[in-house]
Amino acid sequence: MSAAPVKILVIDGEAAIRRLLRTGFSTQGYEIIDAPNGRAAIELLAQKPDLITLDLDLPDIPGFELLKVIRMRAETIPIVVLSGRDDGASKVQAFDLGADDYVTKPFGMDEFFARVRVALRHQLHAHGERSIFRVNDLSVDLVRRIVKVGQRDVNLSPKEYDLLRVLVQHAGQALTREFLLGKLWSSFTDAQYLRVYVRHLRQKIEVDPERPQYVLTEAGVGYRLRAPAPIARETQTHT
Template identity: 70%
Template sequence: MTGAPIKVLAIDDEPPIRKLLRLGLTAQGYEILEAPSGKVALEKLAEDPALIILDLGLPDIDGHELLRAIRARNESIPIVVLSSRDDEAGKVKALDLGADDYVTKPFGMDELLARLRAALRHQLQVQGERPVFRSGDLSVDLVRRIVKLGEREIKLSPKEYDLLRVLVQHAGKVLTHRFLLKELWDELTDAQYLRVYVRQLRQKIETDPERPQFVLTETGIGYRLRAPD
């Protein structure tokens, strides 16, 4: 990591978790700000962190309410949620409120670092609005609406392309079923429509649709497009 260190705000009420984050992130060149509560976290926003790690189980403020408050102040800052293993509903709600990703406790530092890098890349991608997306052999030209796998052009139906476009615009970020249904149809549409189009899209862009490398399933939550290279 070169240049000024990236400032990360770690919001967690457990000292051992904050210590783990402090040691792991500083070793990778990040600057870490620590907040043991929601109140302190809101105060630390004044120090302009570039990324937030948020534990949902805080002692003073509900984690989802804190997420909502942070998003009201800053719509673009990447937020990665720390969540308990069985809190599927909490993950979905956090993502619908604007979190970029989640990591399940207990977590490995390598996985967390990879998720942080993906969240930062997603933010840069949104800010830069790159016209051509590339991940592995997959390329999507958002201007000319051309999709290629290697040198082979892939023909998609209008709805398949719309699904891929939304995934590309949020590459690396988990998109909930509800978000995708709202973007592509409306929230009242049966989720089965989404599953059908995801399956059709995978048949066309995946080498092995049963073991997808690009359109990844987040079980019970939604889908994620592999982040750009």
């Protein structure tokens, strides 16, 4: 079971396409918000989607103009253009304005979902993150936001997942309580909140929460997520 599902903003002037994508993405475990025009889409950017699909033929704002606006306001959000225009000039212009991929209508759902996953992985790699983090039996799929210990699915609350993701991003590093509080809460919060979420997270991913092997306490500093062991290189013997 995933925590804090990936949020996708679907911008499309065709109600049938919005319904199709809402149904399809929902079966993949994504959270969907949609907009029938550019103005509604700009308002929904405040909800901080993880990825945007963009139709170029909207009733109010030209698609390329909206693409410019989105890129100015959200530089790193992956954008997959979904358009009936299949000419090379439109594709080139979309990529030049910051689109991450371009899919023409009509389209196959399986291929489209695969392209969405690729765009999400590329975003992680651009920020120096692995799409899947593994250490011992713990695995964190940062694209699908799925956490497992061995074969067991771990159901985390959104805040628990956010804490784990920050630890994953800095695996092996001791993170101060102040740093974690600043990452997880926009306003001042007592360190007791952090201790509560650390305890909850340990109860869900540790075999023995009293003797954690993943989320480790750094005395006088804060917390550290155990880093994966380095891959041993084979040595060759030359005769």
